[in-house]
Amino acid sequence: MRIVIKVGTSTLAYPTGLLNIRRVEDLCRVMSDLKNEGNEVVLISSGAIGMGVGKLGLGKRPSDIPTKQAAAAVGQCELMYTYDKLFGEYNHTVAQILLTGEDVENEKRCTNFHNTMFRLLELGALPIINENDTVATDEIVIGDNDTLGAIVAKNIDADLLVLLSDIDGLYTADPRKHADAKLIPVVEALTPDILSLAEGKGSDLGTGGMKTKLRAAQIATEAGMDMIIANGQDPMILYKIIDGEPFGTRFIGTKKG
C-alpha cells in the first residue's frame, strides 16, 4: 500500500513546543516497520513552528509573520534532525520536501514534485513533507497540513491518507464542548450535514481543526482513496488502521471510474 500519514503539531510536541520524545520515537518505529512490511510511506509533518517556539524559548506561538517564519526555519531543522536520527536507527533514509501553494498549482513545478516523489519512493526513501513556512505568505500559502496531505496523496495516487491528530475522529458535535458528542466511525458521503460538523480550531501551537480535515477528506475521497482521522496518542494504532480495522473516522473514497 502507498500510505500518506499526516502528523499534527499536537501529536509531535508538548504544549511547551518541546518534542514529545516517546511519541515521536514510537511513530518512527511503527512507520519504519510499515515500510519493512513492504508499504510505501510518506510523512506529512507539521511541528516546524511549534518546535521553533520551543527551541527559541518564545513561550507561545508568535502572531507576527517574521517571527513565525523564523520559528519555522529553526523548528524545521530540529524536526528533520530528529526524523533522520530516528528513522536512521531502523536503516531508513529520509528526504525533506518543502512546498508552497504555488508549487502545487504551477503545472511545471507540480510535475517536478511528482517525478521527485516517485523517484524517492523507487529508491526506498521516506519523503517527509511540510509547507515551506519561511517563504509562504498569504497569497501562496496552502495554510494547513491537512489540505497539504490530501494534495500530496492525490498527486501520488496514494491508497490511503491518515490524519493523526489530538482528537479521536469526527464527532456529532465538538466533544470539547458537548459531553454527549458521539464519534462517527464511517462517513460514506460528505453531505452538508457532515460538513456542518466542522466546529472549532485545533491546538494552540498547530494550525488545523476539523474544518481543514473535512476539506482534506473532500480532496482525498474525490480522488478515490479512503481517509482516516485518528488520535495520534498511540502510534501503534497505525497497524490496525492499515489492516482495515475500524479506528477513528473513516471517510470512504468514491470509486474511481
Ligand code: GLU
Ligand atoms: N507548517 C506548519 C508547521 O510546520 C503546520 C501547519 C499545520 O499544522 O497544519 O508548523
